[in-house]
Structure formats: C-alpha cells, structure tokens
Amino acid sequence: MNQYLSHISGSRLAMFLLGATLALGFTFSAHMLSTAIVRLKHENTIKVKGTADKTITSDSAKWSVSYSVRSANLQDGYTELEKSREIVKKYLADAKVPELECTYVAISSNPQFKKDANGFVTNEVEFYVLNQSVQVKSKDVKRIEALSDSITELIKSGVDLHSNAPAFLYSGLEQLKLELLGTATQNAYDRAKTLAENSHGKVGGLSSASQGVFQITPVDSTDVSDGGEYDTSTIEKKVKAVVTLEFSIEK
DSSP: OHHHHHHHHHHHHHHHHHHHHHHHHHHHHHHHHHHHHHHHHHHTEEEEEEEEEEEEEOOEEEEEEEEEEEESSHHHHHHHHHHHHHHHHHHHHHTTOOGGGEEEOOOEEEEEEEEOTTSOEEEEEEEEEEEEEEEEEESOHHHHHHHHHHGGGGGGGTOEEEEOOOEEEOTTHHHHHHHHHHHHHHHHHHHHHHHHHHTTOEEEEEEEEEEOOOEEEETTOOOOOTTOEEOOSOSEEEEEEEEEEEEEEEO
C-alpha cells in the first residue's frame, strides 16, 4: 500500500516538474518572440527631429506709464494729479505720439491711515495716494523704445512716475507658425532620407508626428523652455519650430 502511494506521489511530482518546465519554456519563447518583434520594429523605423527658424521684426508695441501723488485731502490730490497728467500728456505729444494711441485709465485713490503710539492702525486718514496710468499702443516700435528709455526725465519736472517695460509684438505670428512647421517637417524628412540612404535603405511611410513648442527669443539667445519661450522685450526676435517625425524604413 505504501509503495502504491509512493508511486502515485512520484508520478504527480514528475508531472508537476514537466508542467513547470513546459511553462518556463513557453514563457522564455514568448519573451524571445516579443524581443524579436521589438527589435524588428526598432530596426525598421527611424525617428528624427526637424527644425526651422526665422528672424522677425516686431510691428507693434504696448507700453504703460503710471504716475501718483500724495495729498492730505482728495481735492488737492486730484489737482496735483491733473498737473502730472498734463506733463505726461505734453511729453507724449512732443514725441509725436498720436492722442488716439493713448488711453488714460481712471484715477484710483487709496487712503493711508494713521497709527497710534502702539503701532496699531486707527480710523483717522493721514493722507491719500492717488494714481493714474496711461497705456500706449503704437505701430512705431522704435519711437516707443526711445520714449520708454527717456521717460524718467519727467522726474526732474516733479512727476512721481513708474514706467513699465514696453512689450514688442508681431501680428503675423500664427501664419509664421504654419510656415515654420512646413519647413521643419521638410527638414525632418531630409534628415531621415540622408540617414536611411547611408544605411542602404529608403524612407517609407510616416508612422507618427508630433509638434514641439515654439520658442520666440531674442535673436542671440539660446534659452529654451519645455513650455515655450515668448520674448516681448526686444524688437528683433527669433522664432523657432521643432517637429518630431517617425518613418518606416524600407530595405
């Protein structure tokens, strides 16, 4: 009886070992087949990047200047702010900036409250700060650049002002992007063709394509960003497009 049970146990063990061996064999074979497919796919495709860039000149500018006064009462504050406004307005008129290009924002006033001996803010107004700004939009980018550099001369006239850096823009950007995408795509294809021919093959169909971010930078800049760069600080700038294409390779 014990010999019979031993015989059955041995048979089951042999069958288990045989099954395990076959399973390992199938797993190994599947792995080899998968690796071969990946290698075959890898060896029959080529992925390349294509680039295109162009230097452009901004054709419009946006610029804002703010000025402010401090006064113990609102009426005197408005009077003083009006004087500052007339000085700024004359400065722009003397520089031949058309009045239609200038937009004066509504005046804002902010009361500043006194503090007591312990440093706590009271309800008593110490003085008012009144602000106004003028926004300029112009096609004459060179004029705006020059004005933004010299506007601080008005400080000598007693104007408390702050000049923001002008933003230089290009109106044909969307059309330029399409143009650069076409050029970058052709560049990628030419690269793929050169690589394929040097490997005794030829470029087949397009497998995939992706567009990279656009970089708009100062002409001599090498800055890049994953989210794209958009420089508005310079009149002259460089626009660059990048595409990534994957082609099949025919032997």
